[in-house]
Amino acid sequence: MIDNMFNISEIIAGFFTKSNTEEERARLKEWLDQSDDHLKLFANLSDYQKFEEWEALHANFEKKADWRGIHKAITGRAPIKKVYKTLAKIAAVLLIPLFLGIWIHKSNNDILLNNTVVVPKGVQHCLTLSDGSRVWLNTGTKFTYPRKFNSKKREVLLDGEAYFEVTPGLKSAFVVKAGEMDVVVVGTEFNVRAYREDKEFRITLNDGKVKVRSQNEEVILNKNQQASLTPDNELVIDRNIDASIYSAWRNHSLSYKDQTLKTITEDLERYYNVKFKFEKPELSHIRFSINVQRFNDVYKLLDLLKETGKIDYTIKRETIIIKENRPK
Template sequence: MTEKYYIDLFEKFLCNQATDEEIGLLRSIIRSDRNIQQLLEDKLVASSTTMDDNTKRKIFGEIRKQIHSNKKTLSISHQKVLQWVAIFVLPIVSAFSVYLLTQNTDSSKNPTIITAQNGEKAEVTLPDGSLVWINSGSSLTYEADFNHKKRSVYLEGEAYFEVAKDEKRPFIVKTQSMDVQAIGTAFNVRSYNSEQQISTILLEGKIKVNVAEKETLLGVNQRATFDKYSKVLSTDNVDADNFVEWKKGNIYFNNQTFNDIALTLSRIYNVDIQFASEELRPMRFSGTLGSSGIKNALDILTLTSPMYYDVKDTTIILHHKKTVK
């Protein structure tokens, strides 16, 4: 998720506009991400002095309530945070984080988070029968009420979906900037924080893409791409099957830079890749690398590009061939 997404959720909470799903999602991510409290604090403390008195009273009312109701159950670390907040009126965000972390909630209502670490993949069947393949370095989150009134999941990374058909309850994949809605279809969504673009590609059926207050419909073998920097949404025709080769262990690159390729290989094989020659980064490659491991992938790149590599300890270093003396 982006910092802006966290801030937007926090602001909606302060304005009493956040849904139970959004509050639950933010709470679960705060629990699982040790950096988020610092992130929220760093980004919002500067604006906290402009918060109105009602907002401040709301947040600190919750903190005071938690101090009194959870004296016996709070951990020492949480007690220290609460004491810190009580002494210093600001930042507001720390109070909010503690409030979410210490809330008494029914564990059965906690969201489900499925994570595929770098070097791993995961397959999951959702409660509605939809099938999801989760690529390396990705996570999928859904609330306890999934498949009741709605079917929404949050994706960070890449996943392929085969959605169970249900015309009354559209299936929605939410990412940091793009929402993809389907009724019964198969599609791929890619939304890594480290990448400049978010994309979705349709293999079967139809999907509706919502991003930056724009909406577009995709047909089979069409791709929608949103550039996070320029805020431009574009569509094109592709061979969709190529883009889900990762399900079979293969890696397909479509005119991608070596910088992006290095990031992808690092994520898939859980290795550290560095550039000794910066001129390699913008060079591009198209093709499919097989499932025979990182050495095979690098050997193919060496044969088809002006690149060679060596291994130093546990780090792979990429060089440009013309730098060889």
């Protein structure tokens, strides 16, 4: 068991240094799927922006070297002073996130214990809530939910993108609070996109019926309809869409219909943990329609886009530069 733990730790270290093989990436995914606790630990370790106080610690923490050091300590092949120094580092990195992932809220003398899951870039996760509802969390998403819903309400918080299959037949409505919008449902399937940094809030209904509330208005959505929130807090309704396109990500597909390259690259940054830059601003407005399974690396997709003749790309200091396709 100990050897397996250290093996996983080296694979996690390889994720951060982008040095894992395809087999190691598969093992990491299998380990993450085994337990929500695994995902919470991994997410908190990799969520540098949300937990800035870790930056100095992570900057000095040589993951692979330290794990090898602790392994030597356990097997008796390291000096005792080094044992304590290594143990202190490991404890600081591993124990802190276990507490950061959980917070307690007191209301009306009741204690409501909530879990917060932060899904890192390049990772997706599926979980089942206490009422039986299932939630798929897309990459780069923060999701807060009660360990157990009470009889009065079922309420969750979302910053990112998620697909919901809500258990029907319960007395309390299911409420998703996403930025400036609330989605109120009884039993249905829908996709919510609400990445705070993108300032984009969108609800797409796959089945059933939902109520969408903003600060200024309230609308009802039916199957294959979509509501988007403008910067002025107005709800814009599209009543004739193919909802499956907007939730294809949960099946590890890249599906876009006449979508701008800016929107596509924003998703790719999250999926592959890369950075994009446009040589000219107008290139970000070029539109593509795509429907493919997600590749293991982003460059296979970029090569497909390049074959259309609309763009070219180059790589400079770990940033992908989108540029004009200049005939040779």
